[in-house]
Amino acid sequence: MIDLAVLRTAVGELEEDTVLALIDEVMAAGGDEAQGAMEACREGLGTVGDLFEAGEYFVSDLIYAGEIMNQAIGKLKPALLKSAGEGLGKMILCTVEGDLHDIGKNIVRAMLEAAGFEVLDLGIDVSPAAIVEAAKKEEVSIIGLSGVLTLAVTSMKATVDAFKEAGMRDNVHIIIGGNPVNEVVCGSVGADAWAVNPQLTVSTCRAWAEESR
């Protein structure tokens, strides 16, 4: 039995060695505690998000937290598959057309996956048509659009418009994120929500996922 509170704190304090040693212990004991360990990691990651929002952690801490979580999930995966619980479902994430930046998107993806989403990452420079097509094919109702450059705003709007043209706008929730995004941009783009920190993205998407259950 590992102390889940210690694991939670270690993730929150970005103590990589402690986190991985505790996860190894869970797996060495047969993996029965994997679900509990995963939950503790999620809670620890929540602390990381809170500290980021409070200005105590910075982007490099989020990236490092994502790296720790990726390793932890990788180790826990065999045991988690055995006792698969209900996740938060699928969602789409990508950097919009014209923009090649993916650092923010990748941070958010790590956080969303840790929260329980199955993230369909469409990559960078993704056209509105490709996003709509993927949403249709995969029957996804939550769409995360990321961008760093100011030109991303135009593509975000084009993507929202493409959902309208496809007659799917009322079936999807769209959140936009990244450097050029704010309340005014969200309004002009016609998205449902906006975020400049991953914690807010996770909580918004989680609320949508739970609402649609």
Add this chain to the structure above:
Amino acid sequence: MSQTVEAIRRERTENTQNIYDDKIPARVPISVSLAPAVIAGYAGIDIRAAYWKPSLLKEPAIKLAEMIGSDAAIYGGSIYTPVSSQTLRSINKVMSSTGYMQHPNTVCMEPDEYDELIADPYAFIIEKCIPRLYKSLDPQSNPWKNILPLLQESQLRAAVAREDMELRQELNERFGYPAPPRMNGGMGRVAMDWLADQLRSFSGICIDVRRNRAKLIEALEAIYPMIYKIGVAKDLNNIDRYSSTGFQLHMATYLREKDFAEVWLPTWKRQVEDYASLGMRISAFLEEDWDRLLDYVYELPAGSVFSFEKTDAKLLKEKLGKKFILSGGFPLQHLTQCTKDEIIGKTKDWLDIMAPGGRYIFGFDKGAITHHDVNVENLIAVCDTVREYGTYDNPGAATGEAFDKSIFKHSELPQFKSKYYKTWEQYLAEFPYTPDEARSMVMQSEDAMLATMFSMTC
């Protein structure tokens, strides 16, 4: 050039030079330029064509210059062009599907290669980084396939640069933009930013700063002589305060303070102070929000020029406004989110904060990337407002804290060495009949090759 245009040029030059000479200018200088993609989009010209033929932008650039009262040439040129990147099959400078050149997050150094980098940074660039970043220069392929793209790139780049220069010259002569300062400043790079931007990647360096901290610090020390050499003034006997070595400060605000202070800052501070001891001026773009780091910035040499993005303008002016020259900061988004009256009001409010005491050059927080970022009518209104509202009644009066190079002591600098960089003695040993008259020419070419190879990783 007509006398009127010459008078305009003189007024602009004097105005800006007053800023650099610690004097109050007649009015706040305006530094607004537009990227080729913005000008192309404004005129409905395909940017893909304009990258190859800058002369296509001549007509719209002239039209924009007639309307927009900037003191800097309205045509800003571009840093990345497909001419070089596609010829060399670059993966670090890439055009998006919509035609805009960008630098994606790339890796050309693995975490277990720190020792190799530390042993000979220039050799690491040549042997590891260049082949990984430029697929045409992979030594595993037929060597002629390496040489031909290099020759082609050089020829194409020169052809585009010629057109680019002709366009700039025509605009300068027609509109009286100040002659660019003698380019004596070097190419500024912060050691850790260079390592992050292209070698280890943004995300890679964020992990290294925790996992490989000691190696990272050792590497920053090891690359210092190269970084120093690239950024130092080209002519040390003729250093003036009108040209500067410029830096884009990238990683600083994304790090926690401990990592900033212990890892990012020390080599850059050393570099800036070494340059200050020679009398050089530095300029730097403070990317993102520097509010929490301003006390560190305050420790840098007086007269340094800082442009800024999201740092709180009031706080910046209050803390740094006397010691340094500030520029930029005005939110670009206002151009598309405000009405004309609103933006005029916002410009005046901005000048109320930034203009008092001089030492401020007006500019935006970031460069426009496409024409969608710019409402031209609003841009005209902003520049006109700065001209009319941003005036001083005591031009020429002394202001701010003067720079004093005598308070800076140059650090002990190890000689730059690499198996790919020949000293004059090594060159002579290989080619013994070379006359002494060739010495400066040969050494300049060694330095130019270093600068070229280095800039390919920037």
